[in-house]
Amino acid sequence: MLIGTAYRLSLMGAFTAPLVFLLQITALILPIDTPRTSEVSPNSWLEFHASISIIAYGAFALACVAGAMYLVQERQLKTHQLRSIFYHLPPLPNLFSAMTRLLWFGFILYSAGLISGFFVSEPLPWTKIALAIVIWVLYGAILQSRYLRWVAPRRVATLCMVAFAVALSLLWSIEFVGHRV
Amino acid sequence: MNLLCFGLNHRTAPIEARERFVGHARTEALLRDLGCHEVLLLTTCNRVEIYAAADRSILSEDLVHSLRVDGGSSSKEDLAAFYRMDNADCARHLFRVASGLDSMVVGETEILGQAKRAYEGARASGSAGRLLHRLCQRAFRVAKQVRSKTQVTRGPVSVGSVAVDLAGKIFGDLRGRKVLVLGAGETSEKTLRALASRGVSDLRMSNRTSARAEELADQMEGIAVPFATWLEQCREIDILISSTAAETHLLTPRLLVPVLRDRADRPLFIIDIAVPRDVAPEVNELDGVYLYDIDSLQEIAGESLELRRQQLVVAEAIIDEHVADFQKYLLLADTGTRPISDCPTSVSGTLRTSES
Numbered sequence: 267m268l269i270g271t272a273y274r275l276s277l278m279g280a281f282t283a284p285l286v287f288l289l290q291i292t293a294l295i296l297p298i299d300t301p302r303t304s305e306v307s308p309n310s311w312l313e314f315h316a317s318i319s320i321i322a323y324g325a326f327a328l329a330c331v332a333g334a335m336y337l338v339q340e341r342q343l344k345t346h347q348l349r350s351i352f353y354h355l356p357p358l359p360n361l362f363s364a365m366t367r368l369l370w371f372g373f374i375l376y377s378a379g380l381i382s383g384f385f386v387s388e389p390l391p392w393t394k395i396a397l398a399i400v401i402w403v404l405y406g407a408i409l410q411s412r413y414l415r416w417v418a419p420r421r422v423a424t425l426c427m428v429a430f431a432v433a434l435s436l437l438w439s440i441e442f443v444g445h446r447v
Numbered sequence: 448m449n450l451l452c453f454g455l456n457h458r459t460a461p462i463e464a465r466e467r468f469v470g471h472a473r474t475e476a477l478l479r480d481l482g483c484h485e486v487l488l489l490t491t492c493n494r495v496e497i498y499a500a501a502d503r504s505i506l507s508e509d510l511v512h513s514l515r516v517d518g519g520s521s522s523k524e525d526l527a528a529f530y531r532m533d534n535a536d537c538a539r540h541l542f543r544v545a546s547g548l549d550s551m552v553v554g555e556t557e558i559l560g561q562a563k564r565a566y567e568g569a570r571a572s573g574s575a576g577r578l579l580h581r582l583c584q585r586a587f588r589v590a591k592q593v594r595s596k597t598q599v600t601r602g603p604v605s606v607g608s609v610a611v612d613l614a615g616k617i618f619g620d621l622r623g624r625k626v627l628v629l630g631a632g633e634t635s636e637k638t639l640r641a642l643a644s645r646g647v648s649d650l651r652m653s654n655r656t657s658a659r660a661e662e663l664a665d666q667m668e669g670i671a672v673p674f675a676t677w678l679e680q681c682r683e684i685d686i687l688i689s690s691t692a693a694e695t696h697l698l699t700p701r702l703l704v705p706v707l708r709d710r711a712d713r714p715l716f717i718i719d720i721a722v723p724r725d726v727a728p729e730v731n732e733l734d735g736v737y738l739y740d741i742d743s744l745q746e747i748a749g750e751s752l753e754l755r756r757q758q759l760v761v762a763e764a765i766i767d768e769h770v771a772d773f774q775k776y777l778l779l780a781d782t783g784t785r786p787i788s789d790c791p792t793s794v795s796g797t798l799r800t801s802e803s
Contacts, residue, residue, distance in 0.1 A: 343617065
């Protein structure tokens with residue numbers, strides 16, 4: 267509901283579904299989500315940190331999906347090979363503006379989640395903090411380079427996809443580090 | 448009571464023959480004199496057709512006479528251009544016409560609006576009664592179903608409509624977009640008109656012969672710009688339509704790259720209609736530039752047309768189902784039995800689903 271206002275695009279679901287499927291299959295197959303007893307005592311900062319970070323990741327995932335839609339359409343326009351899906355996709359400017367809004371939305375929430383992480387009563391491992399900051403810097407750099415128009419819209423779309431893949435890998439690493447430390 | 452369709456269209460008669468016939472109020476009066484209980488006239492640039500309900504046979508010669516602009520009598524040549532269909536065949540014809548299957552450009556949707564206006568006109572004047580009402584309402588449903596269940600109306604089928612579709616994808620809203628036409632030719636003018644019809648209002652024309660640019664600018668309510676400044680214009684415009692008679696490339700990546708630096712990521716859509724081409728193909732490799740030459744545009748239009756043709760079988764199957772159903776209605780109406788429903792179970796189920 268919160269993110270829906272940021273994109274308002276038709277066909278988003280068709281592109282989101284494979285990503286959700288992939289993430290769920292990965293979660294089922296790989297041992298990254300095993301039940302465990304909490305090492306950190308529950309508190310309101312921890313709950314705020316976890317929930318806001320998950321929403322931020324959701325926004326980044328949707329920005330990645332919008333980026334994929336942008337690249338599919340841009341590719342078809344460049345190669346002059348217009349497939350059936352071309353006529354269903356929203357225009358490029360609409361996709362790009364949705365992508366930018368989702369990046370900002372996710373970045374603001376992620377920043378809030380990162381800051382709130384420091385207020386969680388238990389001390390956090392420095393590797394976890396460092397990896398979280400890497401993701402923050404990565405998305406910050408994309409937004410900054412776009413703001414200064416250093417990169418063209420097509421490259422922003424590619425970066426959205428790359429950044430989300432990196433963020434997912436690092437999120438896994440954060441969890442892995444969290445278990446080991 | 449018999450249903451009757453009588454007319455001529457772009458396939459049976461050239462425009463010189465079609466323009467001698469027209470449907471109007473006088474025609475309706477004449478047809479009533481001939482014994483038609485209900486009359487509907489469908490007149491478009493491609494067809495002149497009478498749909499009528501009568502309880503006695505009406506001679507084709509009389510029908511031709513009623514349609515002639517000059518009121519003259521019919522000749523053998525005139526009669527040869529006309530087709531005549533009764534009852535189920537008449538229904539099938541109207542269903543195909545309303546669905547755009549009988550149009551010059553298969554799947555065009557303008558005909559449905561024209562058929563609806565013709566029906567509204569006939570209803571308002573009182574010339575359309577119960578039978579034509581049933582026929583037309585069913586035709587509009589069929590057209591809607593064909594449009595939603597098949598891809599027969601999908602995709603652009605002319606160079607102008609392809610350009611408009613692509614521009615819509617590249618820019619979203621076309622209102623306020625700026626277009627420069629380089630050179631002047633029939634296709635570029637048609638493309639420009641198609642873009643203008645979608646809200647492009649800043650139209651600029653440039654030609655080696657400035658008088659030709661000014662003439663086109665006057666026609667299109669645009670502005671003529673000196674040919675020497677066309678490259679400078681590329682800093683501001685969104686769409687470039689090029690159709691000069693130049694023998695070498697006018698626009699190359701080397702010329703365009705400095706211009707693009709000042710465009711701040713605004714995409715540039717280039718439509719190169721010229722043969723030989725005015726724009727080097729390598730320009731398409733630049734970020735934010737979308738180059739289409741006449742072959743690419745025609746290929747896209749051809750693919751859409753082919754897709755529409757492939758969908759004809761599906762559309763005809765939908766029409767067959769409705770014709771069979773309408774035939775039952777005609778039989779029941781003929782025997783004086785009141786039909787239980789205008790839509791029997793099989794068809795109405797589909798219709799209800801499609802309309803929900």
